[in-house]
Amino acid sequence: MAAGGNEAGMLVWLVMRLWGCIRDTFLPWRRTKAYQRSRVWSHMAWIGADSLPIISVISACVGIILALQSATQLEKVGALSYVANLVGFSIVTELGPLLVCLILAGRAGAAFTAEIATMRISEEIDALEVMGIDPIRFMVWPKFAAMCVMAPLLALWGDAVGITAGGVFSTLALGLSGKAYFLQTAHFLTMRDLLSGLVKSAGFGITITIVSCWQGLLAREGAADVGRRTTRAVVQSIFLMILLDLFFTALNYIFR
Amino acid sequence: MPGRLESPEITLEGVTVGYGERVVLSGVTTKLPGGGISVILGGSGCGKSTLLRNIIGLVPIMSGSIALGGRDMAAMDAAERLAMRRRMGVLFQDGALLGSLRLGENIALPLREHTDLSDSLIEEVVRLKLRLVGLADFMDYFPSELSGGMRKRAGLARAMAMDPAVLLCDEPTSGLDPVTAAEMDQLVLELKATFDMTIVVVTHDLESLYAIADHVVVLREGRMLFEGSLSALAGCDDPFIRQFLGRRPARESRVLPETWEALVARRRELVAAGRAQGGSRC
Numbered sequence: 001m002a003a004g005g006n007e008a009g010m011l012v013w014l015v016m017r018l019w020g021c022i023r024d025t026f027l028p029w030r031r032t033k034a035y036q037r038s039r040v041w042s043h044m045a046w047i048g049a050d051s052l053p054i055i056s057v058i059s060a061c062v063g064i065i066l067a068l069q070s071a072t073q074l075e076k077v078g079a080l081s082y083v084a085n086l087v088g089f090s091i092v093t094e095l096g097p098l099l100v101c102l103i104l105a106g107r108a109g110a111a112f113t114a115e116i117a118t119m120r121i122s123e124e125i126d127a128l129e130v131m132g133i134d135p136i137r138f139m140v141w142p143k144f145a146a147m148c149v150m151a152p153l154l155a156l157w158g159d160a161v162g163i164t165a166g167g168v169f170s171t172l173a174l175g176l177s178g179k180a181y182f183l184q185t186a187h188f189l190t191m192r193d194l195l196s197g198l199v200k201s202a203g204f205g206i207t208i209t210i211v212s213c214w215q216g217l218l219a220r221e222g223a224a225d226v227g228r229r230t231t232r233a234v235v236q237s238i239f240l241m242i243l244l245d246l247f248f249t250a251l252n253y254i255f256r
Numbered sequence: 257m258p259g260r261l262e263s264p265e266i267t268l269e270g271v272t273v274g275y276g277e278r279v280v281l282s283g284v285t286t287k288l289p290g291g292g293i294s295v296i297l298g299g300s301g302c303g304k305s306t307l308l309r310n311i312i313g314l315v316p317i318m319s320g321s322i323a324l325g326g327r328d329m330a331a332m333d334a335a336e337r338l339a340m341r342r343r344m345g346v347l348f349q350d351g352a353l354l355g356s357l358r359l360g361e362n363i364a365l366p367l368r369e370h371t372d373l374s375d376s377l378i379e380e381v382v383r384l385k386l387r388l389v390g391l392a393d394f395m396d397y398f399p400s401e402l403s404g405g406m407r408k409r410a411g412l413a414r415a416m417a418m419d420p421a422v423l424l425c426d427e428p429t430s431g432l433d434p435v436t437a438a439e440m441d442q443l444v445l446e447l448k449a450t451f452d453m454t455i456v457v458v459t460h461d462l463e464s465l466y467a468i469a470d471h472v473v474v475l476r477e478g479r480m481l482f483e484g485s486l487s488a489l490a491g492c493d494d495p496f497i498r499q500f501l502g503r504r505p506a507r508e509s510r511v512l513p514e515t516w517e518a519l520v521a522r523r524r525e526l527v528a529a530g531r532a533q534g535g536s537r538c
Binding site: 033035115118127 | 309312314338341342344346349350352353354356365366368369418
């Protein structure tokens, strides 16, 4: 690949090429080939549908844990009914997007890196170039597009499951009214809370894809490097997601 | 699909290639004739695969020039380079088939990217290409389900997908048993006879060399040692080429610091010492 030898150069090159793909998608005269569209769909199915079980289980557990933890404290001040507010707000603005994207970093991000690194080492990327097929458009763009769509949708799903699990638990174990719980959650949460969570998850998804694909493209030295790059991709994705989360939360606080 | 044009000759003029400080190829000048099979021969690490990658355009050259059909590749703009690549088919050493796609999808990929053929027509072309390499029944297999020889043949079918004018093969027979290697050579000869294309084969397989070569280039340590026909190669009196063609190992080992006899004697001493200590076997 024509990109520069250093890692930062490769990152800049990758982002520029991705930007070209985004631009081309919205230019009416740049027709996307049918097989490329089907690659986006298949990635969406893999990232989205296949991640649902694990995301559902973890989101449900987190909803119950939050209900339990908040109930312990709120009970002391006689404000048990506020469990709904706490669970709903924490999940929608923070834990839902973050947990879903942590799972995506481990599941999809690691797979992206391993796939691209293996393709690099086994000359598959060279073969694509020789065939006159842009490797970024072929390999990275479908992952990027699928992640941009699926990360917010999965976060939305995680929010719903977490809040529902928290509500069911509060009804069964804490003796709160189920109807009151869900009405209070709906009343308390604003569209801004929901949007802030969705924007965060989209940002996390973009981060995961770029970091994972970048690390995959940097692979050079055989099977051991695939493992090294995969580990590095997951760690860097998580680190950057936390930083991005801090940034988004601070921004949300400043412009509250 | 673009029609296949004439079989162009490939001209290399003072090609020098390096990675950082290390020079891999130095001043290679040769002309690989159009419509023939040129074999680039040499030992491991002599730079022959790098030379192939230079011709394909995957590795940039430090100095010199490479021209395809008289057109300097360095002077081409992006569109011309893309058009030039579409006239080239490349067989990589291990086939380099995309592991996530079935065999049929692998071969259809360049057709889907560069043509507006209907799906049914693409499938027809894919079947034809697979029949050409004897893999018509394996269209729905993944590359991992095929043997090494089958993967190479499938790689050849993909290289032929766009009816290229130039076919470049990197070690097409390496890792294959003699029968499969001979079949591969036969396939290359048949492709040349049928499609009249320029074929460049990088190899260190002498059987392949004698079976397919019209023109031979011998490289040694990044420099061109010989260029000419197979009969001229047979008459060449360069000691390296004589040794390479004769495949005679040097009597004195140049790899090991001691002679085999000394090593065997040393091992016997160690075994005896181990037994004397009542220890385990060596």
